Amino acid sequence: MHHHVTVSTDPLADRYGRPARGTGPSGRPRLSTGARIAIGAALAAGVAGAAWFAWSDAQRNPVSFRDIGFSVESAEQVSVTFDVMMPPGTTAVCTITALDPSYAEVGSLDVEVGPGERDAIRVTAEVRTTQEATTGVVDHCSAGDRAGG
Template sequence: MSSDPLADRYGRPARETGPSGRPRLSVGARIAIAAALAVGVAGAAWFAWSDAQRNPVSFRDVGFSVESAELVSVTFDVMMPPGTTAVCTVTALNPSYAEVGSLDVEVGPDERDAVRVTADVRTTQEATTGIVDRCSVSP
């Protein structure tokens, strides 16, 4: 005899199990999980939208060429609404990823929504790469 007289008299209630053999979640728990997921997706979408509204400029590195020990040429695309002016910071890096040169490049305004730019960055020592660090709308 167990210490629970009601369980002895009526038996233990059967727990509903799923295909894995584990107990199923209650309807309330499933609704709470679905609501939490919906809030998470909506929050991520809102952050992405607000970031795009705040800075409608994006960029993509195309390539670079080390011209000499004092110069690297960087080519990149800038995507922005037509008529917008952006400022992009282009950096040159040495083999240990230290910055050896930097240049702010003004792009636009242009009637196209994508512009290809090539910038020559002067360096303090020979660079092994050149990249775009950031682009933002010009004040």
């Protein structure tokens, strides 16, 4: 069996890979190796892109915190002590919540932390409560928006 090569004089057929006239149904295009590599590269780029977004999100919010403890001062107040870790010169806003025995929120407070010279700042926040709290925790901290203007 010998193969014969059809040389197309139609540049469009060359460029877009249209089957030459007279080709039967078996002339459907297969994915070339190059196309398969391109698809693989696109998938890899998608994964890298997701990782990049997670990383840049962490860069945008460079603040982390650690609960140290709390003490219930009275039925109207709980004090919460926590460390905030962030780059020196950063300002962060932390939301503290006071919870009752059934974990319902009985008080909440936004605390502005920093800027400080060190990369960790210990803060004790007094949270006013509507009824006696059994615990106080840091809900979340995020970098202050004012740094960027």
